[in-house]
Amino acid sequence: xxxxxxxxxxxxxxxxxxxxxxxxxxxxxxxxxxxxxxxxxxxxxxxxxxxxxxxxxxxxxxxxxxxxxxxxxxxxxxxxxxxxxxxxxxxxxxxxxxxxxxxxxxxxxxxxxxxxxxxxxxxxxxxxxxxxxxxxxxxxxxxxxxxxxxxxxxxxxxxxxxxxxxxxxxxxxxxxxxxxxxxxxxxxxxxxxxxxxxxxxxxxx
Amino acid sequence: xxxxxxxxxxxxxxxxxxxxxxxxxxxxxxxxxxxxxxxxxxxxxxxxxxxxxxxxxxxxxxxxxxxxxxxxxxxxxxxxxxxxxxxxxxxxxxxxxxxxxxxxxxxxxxxxxxxxxxxxxxxxxxxxxxxxxxxxxxxx
Numbered sequence: 521x522x523x524x525x526x527x528x529x530x531x532x533x534x535x536x537x538x539x540x541x542x543x544x545x546x547x548x549x550x551x552x553x554x555x556x557x558x559x560x561x562x563x564x565x566x567x568x569x570x571x572x573x574x575x576x577x578x579x580x581x582x583x584x585x586x587x588x589x590x591x592x593x594x595x596x597x598x599x600x601x602x603x604x605x606x607x608x609x610x611x612x613x614x615x616x617x618x619x620x621x622x623x624x625x626x627x628x629x630x631x632x633x634x635x636x637x638x639x640x641x642x643x644x645x646x647x648x649x650x651x652x653x654x655x656x657x658x659x660x661x662x663x664x665x666x667x668x669x670x671x672x673x674x675x676x677x678x679x680x681x682x683x684x685x686x687x688x689x690x691x692x693x694x695x696x697x698x699x700x701x702x703x704x705x706x707x708x709x710x711x712x713x714x715x716x717x718x719x720x721x722x723x724x725x
Numbered sequence: 726x727x728x729x730x731x732x733x734x735x736x737x738x739x740x741x742x743x744x745x746x747x748x749x750x751x752x753x754x755x756x757x758x759x760x761x762x763x764x765x766x767x768x769x770x771x772x773x774x775x776x777x778x779x780x781x782x783x784x785x786x787x788x789x790x791x792x793x794x795x796x797x798x799x800x801x802x803x804x805x806x807x808x809x810x811x812x813x814x815x816x817x818x819x820x821x822x823x824x825x826x827x828x829x830x831x832x833x834x835x836x837x838x839x840x841x842x843x844x845x846x847x848x849x850x851x852x853x854x855x856x857x858x859x860x861x862x863x864x865x
Contacts, residue, residue, distance in 0.1 A: 547839065563785065565859065567852055597815055631831060631848040632815060633822075649846075650839055651787070651859075685840070687784035691864060693843030 521622045524612035533592045539641025544596040546648035549705040555656040558706045559673040562681040564653035566630040580617045580667040596633040627658035683718035772804035787860035798843035798863040802834035
């Protein structure tokens with residue numbers, strides 16, 4: 521495992537990140553143009569545990585098959601240049617697959633919104649504060665992931681996502697206006713529309 | 726240093742308990758400002774336990790929910806934070822803080838969240854098995 525400075529991130533890792541994600545924002549259309557397959561996963565916790573399936577293991581296995589030897593982790597919520605932060609100054613890491621267990625030791629980093637991504641830019645996973653994740657990559661990557669974990673990206677989890685956000689809207693008054701655009705960005709306008717209808721979500725907008 | 730004037734360090738537990746739970750649950754009726762004004766030498770150490778006891782599971786099993794305001798949320802956060810460890814939130818979240826909480830694990834406070842309400846983040850405590858919730862939202 522090694523830490524990348526912000527300068528090293530910009531020169532070494534960011535080009536790979538930007539092949540999958542045009543912006544580091546899990547709420548507003550993050551995928552780069554041309555990303556072949558996009559999915560919303562829910563609930564995905566920071567440590568990638570508590571899932572019904574071994575997501576991290578599958579990522580490692582599939583990415584290895586694609587020729588990757590490790591992956592980058594970047595914290596999205598990096599401090600403003602003028603801010604002071606004395607505990608830890610690390611925001612980017614490279615984790616070789618041989619040391620993948622180190623992911624769980626990143627400590628406070630796992631409390632932050634973050635992105636895991638391939639050095640080859642063939643896949644990327646962005647995880648939000650509210651436990652939704654956006655996974656994008658090449659079709660061959662998704663085919664292998666579905667082989668490793670059948671049904672891992674089924675759209676049933678989108679209904680759970682919408683159900684929770686309906687609760688946040690009705691109970692907390694949360695802004696949900698960003699959801700249609702995000703779903704359309706991930707699944708296309710037609711399927712997104714159907715998801716919103718099926719979840720009886722449109723009346724909230 | 727952001728916590729040179731901590732809100733609840735050193736407050737009498739009974740007063741704080743009445744202030745926090747009274748404020749949150751409408752019981753004793755101590756407001757936050759009342760609690761802030763009270764001083765004591767006794768260090769309150771179990772705000773975390775109080776918070777967990779008062780929290781209910783929301784729509785998501787890893788998200789807790791408690792009635793309360795942003796002031797209540799910040800009060801709990803500062804009460805749980807170890808003195809001298811409160812820092813601005815790493816993400817530059819305005820009004821947000823992080824600190825070392827129970828067992829020197831990081832806790833966070835966000836005055837608002839994407840889902841709306843003020844939130845205390847307990848990811849590390851959740852992973853350590855010390856909290857059944859990753860985050861606790863304060864429902865207005």
